[in-house]
Amino acid sequence: GAVVSQHPSRVICKSGTSVKIECRSLDFQATTMFWYRQFPKQSLMLMATSNEGSKATYEQGVEKDKFLINHASLTLSTLTVTSAHPEDSSFYICSARDPGLGVTDTQYFGPGTRLTVL
């Protein structure tokens, strides 16, 4: 299957700082990527859809000014958590669909980024 990477895998930051997480599709071009957040022992919650060359679309209840998304190329989407607070500590996961696979809508997930805000 298609490979999606994330960087960093783990980050610890102080409250009030901003953190950038990168999501890359390694062997395919992704016009659309998705960002999820997962709290311990809970399911993945879709935060936003990242569209190459246009604005991201956010799910209800997700603050667009808090979670800035940039999808500047067909292989890279970034999520910036601005002015992070301890309640933003979570596991952030991105996914991408490989349109080159044809009719499948399968999404492939990155390995996730563990964010801890002190």
Add this chain to the structure above:
Amino acid sequence: GESVGLHLPTLSVQEGDNSIINCAYSNSASDYFIWYKQESGKGPQFIIDIRSNMDKRQGQRVTVLLNKTVKHLSLQIAATQPGDSAVYFCAENFNFNKFYFGSGTKLNVKP
């Protein structure tokens, strides 16, 4: 047997037995479903998918059943192995490539 934990229900099975993991999805308009496996600290891994025009699909050691009447999915794992221990999520697609995940089931395989 199956028990309900703090957030995730847990299914414990003996190595070699078959496992059945169930999922209720929310939207009758959903037309595509995927089962994912997630190991601790890792991203979800694709297992098997099924479209709404099918009611059964088989893969290697896994089978997915879809009952649209009651909005229910199940994942059957044959001859469960210790390496199958993980959390399993079903995901439904009803809004152009957006996937919404179920609450998950933790599978614990006892050697």
